[in-house]
Amino acid sequence: xxxxxxxALIAHLMRRAGFGEPRADLVARAEKxxxxxxxxxxxxxxxxxxxxxxxxxxxxxxxGALGPPISQADWMFRMVNTQRPLEEKxxxxxxxxxxxxxxxxxxxxxxGRQIAMFREYGxxxxxxxxxxxAKSPAMIFWLDNHGNHDGAIxxxxxxxxxxxxxxxxxxxTEDDIKSAARAFTGxxxxxxxxxxxxxxxxxNFEYKPEDHDNGEKTFLGRTGNLNGExxxxxxxxxPASPRFLARHLYRFFVADEPEVSSWNSTPPNDPVxxxxxxxxxxxxxxxxxxxxxxxxxxxxxxxxxxxxxKSPAELIVGTVRMAGNYEGFRPGFxxxxxxxxxxxxxxxxxxxxxxxxxxxxxxDAGALMRRVNFAAGVLGDISHPGVRAIVDRVQxxxxxxxxxxxxxxxxxxxxxxxxxxxLKELLSHALKGGKLAWxxxxxxxxxEDRVGKLLALIAASRDYQFA
Amino acid sequence: MATTSKDPxxxxxxxxxxNDYLNTIVxxxxxxxxxxxxxxxxxxxxxxxxxxxxxxxxxxxxxxDIYDKGNMAIVHGVGFENSPRSHFRAMDIWHTCExxxxxxxxxxAKVIRDLDPIGExxxxxxxxxxxxxxxxxxxxxxxxxxxxxxTYGVFSSVSGINSQDxxxxxxxxxxxMYSPAIGSGLTMEYLGQTGLDALRGADIIKVAPQQxxxxxxxxxxxxxxxLKDVAQxxxxxxxxxxxxxxxxxxxxxxxxxxxxxxxxxDISEAVDSFFADLREHDASENVVMxxxxxxxxxxxxxxxGTDHGAAGVAFVIGDRVKGGMYGAYPSLKPENLTQGDLxxxxxxxxxxxxxxxxxxxxxxxxxxxxxxxxxxFV
Numbered sequence: 001x002x003x004x005x006x007x008a009l010i011a012h013l014m015r016r017a018g019f020g021e022p023r024a025d026l027v028a029r030a031e032k033x034x035x036x037x038x039x040x041x042x043x044x045x046x047x048x049x050x051x052x053x054x055x056x057x058x059x060x061x062x063x064g065a066l067g068p069p070i071s072q073a074d075w076m077f078r079m080v081n082t083q084r085p086l087e088e089k090x091x092x093x094x095x096x097x098x099x100x101x102x103x104x105x106x107x108x109x110x111x112g113r114q115i116a117m118f119r120e121y122g123x124x125x126x127x128x129x130x131x132x133x134a135k136s137p138a139m140i141f142w143l144d145n146h147g148n149h150d151g152a153i154x155x156x157x158x159x160x161x162x163x164x165x166x167x168x169x170x171x172x173t174e175d176d177i178k179s180a181a182r183a184f185t186g187x188x189x190x191x192x193x194x195x196x197x198x199x200x201x202x203x204n205f206e207y208k209p210e211d212h213d214n215g216e217k218t219f220l221g222r223t224g225n226l227n228g229e230x231x232x233x234x235x236x237x238x239p240a241s242p243r244f245l246a247r248h249l250y251r252f253f254v255a256d257e258p259e260v261s262s263w264n265s266t267p268p269n270d271p272v273x274x275x276x277x278x279x280x281x282x283x284x285x286x287x288x289x290x291x292x293x294x295x296x297x298x299x300x301x302x303x304x305x306x307x308x309x310k311s312p313a314e315l316i317v318g319t320v321r322m323a324g325n326y327e328g329f330r331p332g333f334x335x336x337x338x339x340x341x342x343x344x345x346x347x348x349x350x351x352x353x354x355x356x357x358x359x360x361x362x363x364d365a366g367a368l369m370r371r372v373n374f375a376a377g378v379l380g381d382i383s384h385p386g387v388r389a390i391v392d393r394v395q396x397x398x399x400x401x402x403x404x405x406x407x408x409x410x411x412x413x414x415x416x417x418x419x420x421x422x423l424k425e426l427l428s429h430a431l432k433g434g435k436l437a438w439x440x441x442x443x444x445x446x447x448e449d450r451v452g453k454l455l456a457l458i459a460a461s462r463d464y465q466f467a
Numbered sequence: 468m469a470t471t472s473k474d475p476x477x478x479x480x481x482x483x484x485x486n487d488y489l490n491t492i493v494x495x496x497x498x499x500x501x502x503x504x505x506x507x508x509x510x511x512x513x514x515x516x517x518x519x520x521x522x523x524x525x526x527x528x529x530x531x532d533i534y535d536k537g538n539m540a541i542v543h544g545v546g547f548e549n550s551p552r553s554h555f556r557a558m559d560i561w562h563t564c565e566x567x568x569x570x571x572x573x574x575x576a577k578v579i580r581d582l583d584p585i586g587e588x589x590x591x592x593x594x595x596x597x598x599x600x601x602x603x604x605x606x607x608x609x610x611x612x613x614x615x616x617x618t619y620g621v622f623s624s625v626s627g628i629n630s631q632d633x634x635x636x637x638x639x640x641x642x643x644m645y646s647p648a649i650g651s652g653l654t655m656e657y658l659g660q661t662g663l664d665a666l667r668g669a670d671i672i673k674v675a676p677q678q679x680x681x682x683x684x685x686x687x688x689x690x691x692x693x694l695k696d697v698a699q700x701x702x703x704x705x706x707x708x709x710x711x712x713x714x715x716x717x718x719x720x721x722x723x724x725x726x727x728x729x730x731x732x733d734i735s736e737a738v739d740s741f742f743a744d745l746r747e748h749d750a751s752e753n754v755v756m757x758x759x760x761x762x763x764x765x766x767x768x769x770x771x772g773t774d775h776g777a778a779g780v781a782f783v784i785g786d787r788v789k790g791g792m793y794g795a796y797p798s799l800k801p802e803n804l805t806q807g808d809l810x811x812x813x814x815x816x817x818x819x820x821x822x823x824x825x826x827x828x829x830x831x832x833x834x835x836x837x838x839x840x841x842x843x844f845v
Binding site for chain 1: 553554555556559569570571589594597598599601604606609610611612621622623624625626627628633636637640641643644645646648651653654655657658659661662664665668669769774
C-alpha cells in the first residue's frame with residue numbers, strides 16, 4: 001500500500017499533467033510508482049483514444065450556428081473523459097501560448113482542428129510544431145497571413161511568432177520581423193466555401209509559390225532565400241527560444257510566474273529550474289516529451305504542491321472528475337463549457353493573442369463567486385458517485401469523530417493541503433455537530449448531510465483554488 | 468454634465484445576435500424596402516408611423532408612447548467602417564472600442580474605473596446575466612455580476628441548506644476561512660480580500676429585493692425579470708451607476724417573423740414597466756438607458772429570415788433625453804449598399820462619447836479611444 005506522501009505526490013502530478021484524479025484511482029496509480037506514471041503520461045498513444053465516430057454522433061455540430069458551444073463542449077468532454085490526460089493538458093498549454101481566438105476567426109471547428117493538431121504534435125519536436133502552427137488555417141486567418149503577399153507584406157504573423165510564440169521581446173529586431181514576414185508570403189488559406197447558406201466548412205492550408213517572396217532575406221544573422229521552414233529552423237536554434245519556452249512550461253506546469261509581457265525585465269522566480277529545462281531542450285533538440293520528462297521528475301516540480309492558481313478549466317474539470325458526475329457521454333458538456341467561459345476562460349476564444357492572464361489574474365470577485373459556487377454545488381451534492389464514495393469512506397472509519405471526518409474529507413479531495421486558518425475553521429465547523437452516528441436512518445441521513453456540507457465548505461476554501 | 472440631484476445612472480441593454488434595423492424602424496413608404504423584403508417585412512397595416520417615412524413595428528407600441536412623450540432618441544445608422552459580419556468580432560469592437568486590433572479592456576469598465584478610481588464600491592457597476600460581457604472586463608476594476616438577484620450569494624448553488632440559520636453558519640465559516648492570515652503569501656491574501664469583497668457585495672445587494680415594493684407588474688419574461696432586478700438595485704440606492712444586461716437571440720436567419728416580433732414585444736413592455744416603476748418611486752430622473760446591437764441585418768431577405776448586415780439603430784431613453792430622431796437612415800438604394808448592407812453613417816464611439824461626456828460627466832476621449840462626433844440627445 002503506497003504511503004500518504006506517495007499518493008499526495010501522484011495526486012500533484014495528475015493535477016498538473018492532467019486534470020486531477022479521484023482518490024481511488026490515485027492509489028492504483030501510486031502502486032506503479034512515480035516514474036512509471038510519468039512515462040505512461042508521456043506516451044498518450046499507448047492509452048485508448050476517444051471514440052471519434054461516437055463523438056461525432058453525440059456532438060455533431062461541426063457546421064452552422066451551433067458551432068461555438070458545440071466545439072467547446074467537444075473539448076470539455078475530452079478533458080473530463082480522456083484516458084490520455086497529458087494529451088489534453090498539453091493541448092491546453094499550446095492553446096494558451098499560441099492563443100487563437102474565435103472572436104476574429106469565427107470558425108470554432110477550425111480552431112478545434114488547431115487543438116487536434118496540438119494533440120498530435122504537442123509532445124513532439126518544437127520546430128515541427130511551429131511549422132504546423134504556421135500552416136494552421138485558423139492561425140493564418142487570426143494573424144492575417146492570408147494578407148501577407150510578395151511585395152506587400154503584412155507583419156502580424158511574423159511579429160507575434162517572434163514576440164509571443166518563440167523568442168520574446170528583446171531577442172530580435174524590426175528587420176527580423178520583416179524578413180520573417182517575407183519568408184511566410186504565400187503561406188495562405190485555399191479559397192473558402194462560403195458559410196452561407198450551408199454553414200461553416202473547414203479551411204485548408206495552401207502554399208502559393210507565385211505569391212512567395214524568393215528574394216534574399218537576412219533573419220537573425222542568416223542570409224539567403226529563406227522560406228518558412230528555414231525561419232522555424234533558425235528560431236529553434238536561438239538561445240532565446242529554449243529560455244522562453246522553459247518559462248512558459250514552468251508557469252503552466254510548475255508555479256505561477258509574472259505575466260509574459262514582463263519577462264524581458266523580470267527574472268524567473270526559480271532561475272535554476274529554468275536552466276534545467278533549457279539544458280533539456282538543448283540536449284534533445286527541442287523535444288517536448290524529453291523536456292517534460294525532466295520537468296516532472298525534477299525536485300522543483302515535486303516541491304511545487306499547490307503553487308498555482310487553478311485555471312477555470314482545471315477547476316471545473318478537476319471538480320467534476322472528482323465528483324464523477326460527467327462520466328461518459330451524457331448531456332450537459334455545453335454547460336460545463338459555458339461555466340468555464342463565465343469563470344473567465346472561454347475555450348477557443350482567449351481574450352487576445354497573449355492568451356489568458358493567469359495566476360491571481362484569474363480571480364476577481366465575480367469569478368471567485370462563480371468558482372466557489374460551482375465547486376461547492378458539485379462537491380456538496382452527495383448524489384454524485386464520487387461524492388458518495390467520500391461519504392462512504394467517512395462512514396467506514398472506525399473512528400466517527402468530527403476530526404476524522406475533516407481529515408478523511410481533506411484526504412479524499414486531494415489529498416488537499418490547507419492553511420491553518422482554513423483547518424481551524426473546518427474543525428470548529430465540524431465540531432459543532434459532534435460525533436457522527438450511522439445507526440438509524442435519521443442518523444445516517446443527518447451524517448451524510450454533514451459530510452456533504454463539509455465538502456462544500458472545503459470546495460469553497462481559498463486552498464481549493466490552487467492546483 | 469447633466470444636472471440631476473443624484474448621480475447619473477446608465478442602464479445598457481445589449482441586443483445580442485444582431486437586430487434587424489429595417490424591421491425595427493421600418494421605412495414603410497420606401498419602395499426599395501418592399502423590393503428587398505418580399506417575405507420578411509412588416510405589412511403596412513402592422514406599422515405605427517412616426518412620420519411619412521419611418522414607423523415602429525406595431526408590437527413595439529410602448530416604444531411609440533415613450534417616443535411621443537419626448538423621452539426617446541432614435542439614433543440612426545450606427546456602426547463603424549468595414550463592419551465585420553462576425554457577431555464575435557463585431558461585439559468585441561463594441562465592447563472594447565478597438566476596431567483595428569484585439570482589445571482587452573472594456574469601455575464600461577473604464578467608465579466605472581473613472582467613476583470610482585479606488586474601487587471603493589463593488590457595486591459601482593452591476594451586470595445582470597451569466598458571466599461578464601467584455602465591455603465590463605478590466606484588471607483591477609471590481610464588477611458585480613448577478614445571475615438572478617433573488618438567489619445571488621455565496622453557497623447559492625448548494626442544495627439542501629435547510630434553514631437561514633444553517634446558511635448563516637456556512638457564510639460565517641466562509642468569512643473566517645477568508646480572513647487575513649499573516650504570512651500566507653500574496654496570492655492567498657489577495658484571495659482572502661476578494662472573497663470578502665464578494666461576500667460583502669452579495670450582502671449589500673441582498674437588501675435590494677427586501678426593501679423593494681411596487682405596484683408595477685412586470686411581464687413574465689427574461690428581459691422583464693432582468694430589468695426588474697436593475698430597478699430593485701437602483702431603488703435600493705447602493706451607489707450603482709452602470710447597469711448592464713443583454714437580451715436575445717436576435718440572430719434571425721430563419722423564420723424571423725414570429726421570433727423578432729416576440730423579442731420586441733417583450734422588450735418594449737419591459738422597458739415601459741421599468742421606467743414606470745422608477746417613476747412610481749420618483750427615481751427615474753437620473754437614469755438613461757442605451758439600447759444597441761452589434762450590427763443590423765442584410766437589406767434583402769433570404770426567404771424566411773435575414774443574414775448579417777452592417778448599420779444598426781440605437782435607442783437612448785430617459786426623462787432627461789431630448790427625444791427625436793438623430794442622424795439619417797442610411798440609403799436603401801441598391802447602388803448605395805455595401806455588400807448588400809446598409810452603410811453605417813454614425814460611429815458608435817460618437818454614441819458612447821455623447822453619453823460618457825454629456826450624461827456621465829467624464830472625459831470620453833480615453834474611454835472610447837479618441838474624439839468622435841457627439842449628438843445632442845442629452
